[in-house]
Amino acid sequence: xxxxxxxxxxxxxxxxxxxxxxxxxxxxxxxxxxxxxxxxxxxxxxxxxxxxxxxxxxxxxxxxxxxxxxxxxxxxxxxxxxxxxxxxxxxxxxxxxxxxxxxxxxxxxxxxxxxxxxxxxxxxxxxxxxxxxxxxxxxxxxxxxxxxxxxxxxxxxxxxxxxxxxxxxxxxxxxxxxxxxxxxxxxxxxxxxxxxxxxxxxxxxxxxxxxxxxxxxxxxxxxxxxxxxxxxxxxxxxxxxxxxxxxxxxxxxxxxxxxxxxxxxxxxxxxxxxxxxxxxxxxxxxxxxxxxxxxxxxxxxxxxxxxxxxxxxxxxxxxxxxxxxxxxxxxxxxxxxxxxxxxxxxxxxxxxxxxxxxxxxxxxxxxxxxxxxxxxxxxxxxxxxxxxxxxxxxxxxxxxxxxxxxxxxxxxxxxxxxxxxxxxxxxxxxxxxxxxxxxxxxxxxxxxxxxxxxxxxxxxxxxxxxxxxxxxxxxxxxxxxxxxxxxxxxxxxxxxxxxxxxxxx
Ligand code: ZN
Numbered sequence: 310x311x312x313x314x315x316x317x318x319x320x321x322x323x324x325x326x327x328x329x330x331x332x333x334x335x336x337x338x339x340x341x342x343x344x345x346x347x348x349x350x351x352x353x354x355x356x357x358x359x360x361x362x363x364x365x366x367x368x369x370x371x372x373x374x375x376x377x378x379x380x381x382x383x384x385x386x387x388x389x390x391x392x393x394x395x396x397x398x399x400x401x402x403x404x405x406x407x408x409x410x411x412x413x414x415x416x417x418x419x420x421x422x423x424x425x426x427x428x429x430x431x432x433x434x435x436x437x438x439x440x441x442x443x444x445x446x447x448x449x450x451x452x453x454x455x456x457x458x459x460x461x462x463x464x465x466x467x468x469x470x471x472x473x474x475x476x477x478x479x480x481x482x483x484x485x486x487x488x489x490x491x492x493x494x495x496x497x498x499x500x501x502x503x504x505x506x507x508x509x510x511x512x513x514x515x516x517x518x519x520x521x522x523x524x525x526x527x528x529x530x531x532x533x534x535x536x537x538x539x540x541x542x543x544x545x546x547x548x549x550x551x552x553x554x555x556x557x558x559x560x561x562x563x564x565x566x567x568x569x570x571x572x573x574x575x576x577x578x579x580x581x582x583x584x585x586x587x588x589x590x591x592x593x594x595x596x597x598x599x600x601x602x603x604x605x606x607x608x609x610x611x612x613x614x615x616x617x618x619x620x621x622x623x624x625x626x627x628x629x630x631x632x633x634x635x636x637x638x639x640x641x642x643x644x645x646x647x648x649x650x651x652x653x654x655x656x657x658x659x660x661x662x663x664x665x666x667x668x669x670x671x672x673x674x675x676x677x678x679x680x681x682x683x684x685x686x687x688x689x690x691x692x693x694x695x696x697x698x699x700x701x702x703x704x705x706x707x708x709x710x711x712x713x714x715x716x717x718x719x720x721x722x723x724x725x726x727x728x729x730x731x732x733x734x735x736x737x738x739x740x741x742x743x744x745x746x747x748x749x750x751x752x753x754x755x756x757x758x759x760x761x762x763x764x765x766x767x768x769x770x771x772x773x774x775x776x777x778x779x780x781x782x783x784x785x786x787x788x789x790x791x792x793x794x795x796x797x798x799x800x801x802x803x804x805x806x807x808x809x810x811x812x813x814x
Contacts, residue, residue, distance in 0.1 A: 356437035381430030451478035462518035522584035533593035534804035615775035619651035640665035710810035
């Protein structure tokens with residue numbers, strides 16, 4: 310029975326050992342699986358990528374980008390036990406724990422902006438990454454270059470005229486067009502900004518200089534007039550930098566208008582920069598020409614003046630004046646257009662032709678100052694046509710003291726007198742009347758009024774009208790008488806006595 314049982318027992322023993330072996334194998338498999346989970350799963354074995362240098366790199370425009378790179382390590386822990394990890398890491402040393410890092414991403418330093426560079430490394434089925442931001446920026450301001458011209462200067466008190474400039478930015482290129490400039494207290498300030506807002510400034514100190522002397526303008530140039538006449542010096546001076554410098558003009562020399570002779574006046578002026586100019590004027594004071602030389606310079610002068618013509622009798626008058634070689638003055642109008650050409654004959658004979666207005670109509674000429682000068686200029690146009698030149702001499706219709714003008718425009722005479730002076734015009738009244746405008750209608754009446762009027766006067770300005778036959782008739786006798794008495798007849802000039810009455814309106 311025992312023998313029978315033995316094999317049976319042996320079989321039982323075999324089966325038990327197999328089961329134990331199987332169980333051990335199962336346990337080992339479980340252990341390795343757990344270790345595997347610890348190694349690669351739960352305990353985070355990984356590839357760590359670490360940047361070299363900063364996470365954010367700032368680069369100036371066009372500054373080359375030198376990537377500092379990154380490094381990678383395959384790392385992890387086991388059971389979180391340092392001693393054990395130390396052991397494990399020694400084991401790892403023999404393996405590849407420093408995988409190669411690959412960088413991707415493009416940095417264009419010719420373009421402003423932010424760029425991303427990515428770093429990646431892999432080992433044992435694990436991958437790690439890291440990123441770096443590269444900012445390409447422009448912090449450099451543009452550069453302004455000021456151009457200068459040789460020997461350049463600005464007139465004091467004048468704005469600076471630009472010599473030129475350039476502005477260049479590394480990033481934006483030519484910014485010359487964007488430069489703004491302003492001038493203040495002798496300095497020009499320039500500013501320009503690039504598109505990144507970097508501002509450049511420059512300054513230019515203006516060099517002021519004045520190398521041109523003032524110009525003196527002598528009104529009338531060289532002048533000549535008769536003894537006893539008056540002359541008022543008039544000049545102005547203009548400097549390129551300072552403008553009107555008339556006040557700075559110094560006049561040397563003087564004129565004695567009571568003594569015939571040639572006088573020289575010297576005008577000098579100097580600007581603030583020491584530029585001087587000098588001009589001279591010759592002033593000739595002429596002796597009064599008289600038929601009787603022994604009476605030269607006696608000062609007894611008659612200025613015959615004839616208004617309202619030319620007319621029907623004017624040519625007869627010219628003949629009488631010619632007969633005695635006497636010169637007179639005609640204040641002409643457009644009253645008798647048929648005789649207009651006589652104006653030319655008057656001038657040709659050496660008489661003075663002056664304006665007495667075109668219409669001689671009070672309501673027209675004294676309506677306004679503009680109306681007056683319009684009418685005046687119309688007559689001057691005719692004078693210019695007949696004589697070849699315009700005149701600055703005139704007589705107001707009714708004289709400067711007339712009050713009839715107040716009927717048309719209050720205060721007009723005061724305004725006209727002032728405007729005439731501003732224009733450099735001279736107006737004449739009279740201090741002797743022939744009476745031919747009212748009281749007298751005969752040659753003998755005119756004659757006696759004239760004789761009485763000039764007697765005892767050094768300078769007589771006689772009011773006559775060449776449109777009156779009796780006045781023209783009276784002249785032969787009157788001139789003959791006056792010449793015998795030693796009077797000299799002269800035509801009016803700008804320097805002659807004006808015989809002003811005084812303004813009443
Ligand atoms: Zn008149």
